[in-house]
Amino acid sequence: MTPVHTSPTPVTPEVAHRLHRAITEWYAGAHRDLPWRDPDCSPWGILVSEIMLQQTPVVRVLPRWLEWMRRWPTPADLAEAATADVLRAWDRLGYPRRALRLQAAAQAIRDHHGGQVPDDHAALLALPGIGSYTAAAVTVFAFGGRQTVIDTNIRRVHARVVSGVALPGKSLSAAETRLAEDLMPEDRKLSVRWNQAVMELGALVCTARSPRCHECPVSADCAWLAAGSPPPAVAPRGQAWHGTDRQVRGAVMAVLRGADAAVPEDWLTVAHEIRIDGSVPLARGAEKPLEKLLSLDAPEQQRRRAVDGLVADGLAVRTDGGIALP
């Protein structure tokens, strides 16, 4: 292995070997027992888990994944489902466009890959909703390929252990990619375990806010810890939420998921016409989303922008009766 010179302290083959051994041994005893890690889990199940886990915590994915796999155990099953059912099953996982793209991916798998999830990295990358990370993850975790997986957890572990900084930069750099590639064990089977183990270390121990360095198997080799755990160079910019278009889109989607008929557009866009007295033809359970929509007190213009955006994104459609799930 070529020494890595992208950090203040180059990673020698000896250090790399020590990291491989320490982190994979830690993984063997400390990893979470998740259903998509079961040796019997299908590539489709793993692909579904990877999409659901994008920007979403494991605890929230678990119940949705179990229900999803029960209803649509193969790509062909999901390909043929009604999109409105797919969006309702996605429930409150967030970023519902992922559900749309997952169904589109299922249709592409049915139409162009004989119904089988492709094991080829390039073919995976060509599917809707699958980018660099997910293509690599499926290649590795579903098919045991030797690919460099880089997610936010892995970036953080590398940033601390090797580069000695608290957090990685906003976007993935070429140097980071090269570091990750250079750190990969040559042996294919070990590389699979390495990818999985570093990710898990970042998720359970080397966390963003309060890392548990006393539990870390590589604390002795950690450049960040050795440097005295310096704080991040630049404080990450907070994610705005209250009053944003996203919040309003989310509220509108919640209403549409709970409705058993098209919702008149004015009820969504004109605040004073949204009522929660039970006279609106919405399914039971929709009251709460409606209350949320009301409490937002979002300007009419913003509500219209949200509805227009949802329609433009294919998450909703305009019908004679109003707005509905597609």
Add this chain to the structure above:
DNA sequence: TACACGTGGCT
């Protein structure tokens, strides 16, 4: 490159 895109638990 930077921004838009959901949601809810945790500190």
Add this chain to the structure above:
DNA sequence: TAGCCAAGTGT
């Protein structure tokens, strides 16, 4: 409590 954060992708 207000803000941070979570297995990213598409434009």
